[in-house]
Amino acid sequence: MDVAEYPLRLKEKIQVRILVILPMYGGSLPLGRYCATALESLGEQVRVFEAPVFYSTFMGLKELDLTPEQLLPLERAFLQVVSQAIWAHVQAFEPHLVLAMAQAPLNKPLLGRLQKLGIRTCMWFVEDFRLFQYWKVFAPLYDVFAVIQKDPLLQELSAIGQKRALYLPLAADPTVHKKSHLTQAEQKEYGADVGFVGAGYPNRRLAFRPLAGKNFKIWGSDWENEPLLAQNIQRQGQRIAPEECVKIYSATTVNLNLHSSVKTDQLISLGDFVNPRTFELAAIQAFQLVDHRSLLAELFAADEIATFTSMEEFYAQIEFYLHHPEERTQFIARSYAKVLEKHTYVQRMQTLLDFINDSIGFPTLKAEKTSQEDLGEYAKMIKDLLTELNAGPKADFAEVVARLRRASGQLSELETSILFLDEFRKQYIQE
Amino acid sequence: MTTSLVIQAARFGDLVQSKRLLLSLMLQGEVHLLVDKNLAPLAELLYPAVHVYPFYFHGKLDAASLKHNRALLGELSQSHFSKIYNCNYSPLTAALCRLFSAEIVGYRPVQASQGGIVKSPLLRLVAQMTAHRTWATFNLEDVWAYFTPNPVAPEKVNPVAEGQGKGxxxxxxxxxxxxxxxxxxxxxxxxxxxxxxxxxxxxxxxxxxxxxxxxxxxxxxxxxxxxxxxxxxxxxxxxxxxxxxxxxxxxxxxxxxxxxxxxxxxxxxxxxxxxxxxxxxxxxxxxxxxxxxxxxxxxxxxxxxxxxxxxxxxxxxxxxxxxxxxxxxxxxxxxxxxxxxxxxxxxxxxxxxxxxxxxxxxxxxxAAEMRRSLRQLLAAYLQVDLGCCQPIPSEIAELFSQDQEWMLPNTRYA
Structure with a gap:
């Protein structure tokens, strides 16, 4: 693989190759997928490293009944394998940018290798910086570090040497988060006056207890040992897939959106970042009551989203909005318009790419410096092939090859010729 | 009657050493051979009964050679081969194999996620044997010949060497x-x-x-x-x-x-x-x-x-x-x-x-003892009777009982 020779600005480049590294599990996993979809819709070449496929193996190690002393080297070796798998993707795909979601298994040596090659690296740290600490070590190792909080985090990032930090709030994916038209059976299953989808953090447990007697459904995990709410917790606290969340939100009259907190002395944490649920509910055109956040006002105007700042207000507003459908409808319409206008993952990814482009630029690789040759008689054939492969008009040779490799079954002579040429190039031209 | 396509993209010597395989396939039916353009004249001389296709595998590719290759692939895609015999562990020939729906014998292309090229069990065994080359006893001509079961008898491949006085x-x-x-x-x-x-x-x-x-x-x-x-x-x-x-x-x-x-x-x-x-x-x-x-x-x-x-x-x-x-x-x-x-x-x-x-x-x-044992087990593996049965050293036996060959699901290329 050739080392990047000079930075290339987006206006000069038709397409950026981006390797999105998903975490093995957790809340940032679906967000990573939304990012990948958004980048593709921006016309970039995207490949996703599916770290979740390793999750069961990793968990399997933990079930081997080993002592920590025995388990640790195994886990290290396992993560080394994951790193090597990422490296293999990098070698095959030659990305301009590696975009890691929070918790993505990119270790220090791998980040160093990427940097050496001039491949841009970015982490979107979609976590509360106060809860996770690893960013202090890893943030300086990335070219760009995007976060969902502002100061003091941005100042702290600067202090530890990360000068290209970007505040990038969360968003919604309107292709996933869209109004769901439910059947009667679905409405019955998912519907309720009041609903909540999410994990049973301590502040939520306490805040929701007074609602136990209502038509109130709680969906999501980590609600064990909560007898007061046992009747409200659905499916014994199973995890809910994102697709099903959409149905629940759509079927619920008042969706509660209380940001999580491990503290119980202050149920409304009045924190800074805005969670993904806020944007998702808006995109789904579902009504929500969200606790006040310091960064919320710059994302949604006061008449676009219903908020509360105290528990008294919280309970009062639930009752109010349950009985005022017109007010609900107005909030729904305004927040929906805003989220489409300003808060989609497509817009976030565009912001991110622009930031990288303006601050550091994208590398180009030697192999890309060949001039476009006159396609002549092949132009139509290639256009047809791109359509068939759903590759988009801007797809380059590498992207076409990647799609052909993923394709199963018998190929045409043109497709086979392209695969052969790629192998020929690797064997005789790049080496 | 079968119609076989043999892909042999390797060198001069390899083309000649494919003879036992080609002869074996000829006994089964029609044989077609895809070789590098430079070796096509030799292939035609060596195997006059075989349909030889010249293909630009190596060297420089220009517009004319690309056009030639594509036209040839178009022609091959219209042919109905019973089996494709890919003789080379090469991404080049693996790419070409994607053209065919017929069974691929030898080195078979698979998704990059599965390694790109998968070897037949015999070829996996050969690869293991190359870790012990000093014990070697399996000629490359025979490796390719056993791509097909019951290849032609070894003595039918080449004439017994005999000088004829020319110098x-x-x-x-x-x-x-x-x-x-x-x-x-x-x-x-x-x-x-x-x-x-x-x-x-x-x-x-x-x-x-x-x-x-x-x-x-x-x-x-x-x-x-x-x-x-x-x-x-x-x-x-x-x-x-x-x-x-x-x-x-x-x-x-x-x-x-x-x-x-x-x-x-x-x-x-x-x-x-x-x-x-x-x-x-x-x-x-x-x-x-x-x-x-x-x-x-x-x-x-x-x-x-x-x-x-x-x-x-x-x-x-x-x-x-x-x-x-x-x-x-x-x-x-x-x-x-x-x-x-x-x-x-x-x-x-x-x-x-x-x-x-x-x-x-x-x-x-x-390495005489190891070589003898290896040959004995190899013959047994290929169901060839060598008429000997002596104790097998454990190092040799292990070659034929690698964990991955029996621990993993038998959906592996067999």
Whole structure:
């Protein structure tokens, strides 16, 4: 693989190759997928490293009944394998940018290798910086570090040497988060006056207890040992897939959106970042009551989203909005318009790419410096092939090859010729 | 009646060594062969009953060659092959295999997520055996032949080697300088054979780049011998090479494509295997050939790795005992136990029901026991009866019982 020779600005480049590294599990996993979809819709070449496929193996190690002393080297070796798998993707795909979601298994040596090659690296740290600490070590190792909080985090990032930090709030994916038209059976299953989808953090447990007697459904995990709410917790606290969340939100009259907190002395944490649920509910055109956040006002105007700042207000507003459908409808319409206008993952990814482009630029690789040759008689054939492969008009040779490799079954002579040429190039031209 | 397509994108020698496979497939029906454009004339000469397709596998690709390749792929895609035999562990040929819906035998393309190319169980076994090359006993010609069950009998592949009085051929060099004899040594060996064969004509064979070697060699030869020399280096097309080789008394050569071609024509071979060349793997196929193999501690080395032993494999060949041994063997004399210098062996080519089988004529084979056992198990694996059943060392047995071969689901390429 050739080392990047000079930075290339987006206006000069038709397409950026981006390797999105998903975490093995957790809340940032679906967000990573939304990012990948958004980048593709921006016309970039995207490949996703599916770290979740390793999750069961990793968990399997933990079930081997080993002592920590025995388990640790195994886990290290396992993560080394994951790193090597990422490296293999990098070698095959030659990305301009590696975009890691929070918790993505990119270790220090791998980040160093990427940097050496001039491949841009970015982490979107979609976590509360106060809860996770690893960013202090890893943030300086990335070219760009995007976060969902502002100061003091941005100042702290600067202090530890990360000068290209970007505040990038969360968003919604309107292709996933869209109004769901439910059947009667679905409405019955998912519907309720009041609903909540999410994990049973301590502040939520306490805040929701007074609602136990209502038509109130709680969906999501980590609600064990909560007898007061046992009747409200659905499916014994199973995890809910994102697709099903959409149905629940759509079927619920008042969706509660209380940001999580491990503290119980202050149920409304009045924190800074805005969670993904806020944007998702808006995109789904579902009504929500969200606790006040310091960064919320710059994302949604006061008449676009219903908020509360105290528990008294919280309970009062639930009752109010349950009985005022017109007010609900107005909030729904305004927040929906805003989220489409300003808060989609497509817009976030565009912001991110622009930031990288303006601050550091994208590398180009030697192999890309060949001039476009006159396609002549092949132009139509290639256009047809791109359509068939759903590759988009801007797809380059590498992207076409990647799609052909993923394709199963018998190929045409043109497709086979392209695969052969790629192998020929690797064997005789790049080496 | 089957219609087989064999993809052989490797070199001159490999094309010749595909003969047993091709003959076996011909017995089953129609055979088509996809080879590099440069080797197509040779393929047509060697296999007149086979439909040969020239393809630009190597070298430079320009608009015309790309157009040729695409048109050929278009033609092949319209053909209905019963099976595709991919002989090469190569991403190039794996890519071509994607054109076909028929079963792929040998090296089969799979998704990159599964490694890109998957080997058949036999080829996986061969790959494991290459970790123990000193024990080797499976000629490449036979490896390819067993792509098809019950290949044609080994003795039907090449004629028994027999000189026909036309003279001596000398291949000046192999593809790798390290695998070739130095000119002075080659001159000494040639002088002995020339005398043994009663001073016949000598044909120097090689490419145009070996012309200077031909001149150097002649400077090392006595005037009488020089007069018998016909330097054909750089002057022979495949057709002409064919004609020159036919009827020779013998061919002196390192491990080369010309050696395999001569063996296919029944010319007795006197081959010198050193460095990475290993006669148990790529020796001339058939009966009646002799191979001098340098088998020191570092042999066989890796072709790609630089030599760190100062080309020590030349030393046993430079020992004067070699020339004496050649004389003794050719005159049918009884050999002494210390006939050859240490680390030099002389092997005679022969055949058994499995395929090419070498017998030690002179020197010591430290891997004899392992080689015998490996061959016995290999024959059992391929369901060939060698008529022997002796205890098998555990190291050999392990080769045939690798964990991954039985622990993993049997959906692996079988």
């Amino acid at each position: 001596i051929g000398v291949v000046l060099a192999g593809r790798e300088e390290r695998r070739s004899l130095p000119v002075a040594l080659l001159a000494d060996i040639l002088k002995v054979y020339w005398k043994i064969k009663n001073e016949p004509p000598i044909y120097l064979l090689g490419t145009i780049s070996e012309k200077s070697l031909a001149h150097q060699l002649q400077r090392h030869l006595p005037p009488g011998l020089q007069k018998c020399i016909k330097d054909l280096s750089g002057q022979t097309s495949f057709k002409e090479l064919f004609a020159v080789l036919q009827g020779l008394d013998l061919l002196i050569t390192p491990d080369t494509g010309t050696m395999h071609l001569a063996a296919a024509l029944g010319v007795p071979i006197r081959a010198f295997f050193l460095s990475s060349a290993w006669c148990h793997e790529t020796g001339p196929y058939g009966s009646g050939h002799l191979m001098f193999q340098v088998a020191g501690e570092c042999a066989p080395c890796l072709e790609q790795a630089p030599c760190t032993k100062n080309l020590c494999c030349l030393e046993p060949l430079r020992d004067r005992t070699l020339l004496r041994t050649i004389l003794h063997i050719e005159q049918g004399q009884k050999l002494d136990s210390d006939e050859l210098a240490p680390n030099l062996q002389c092997w005679q080519g022969g055949l058994d029901p499995l395929g090419q089988h070498l017998t030690l004529v002179a020197g010591e084979d430290r």
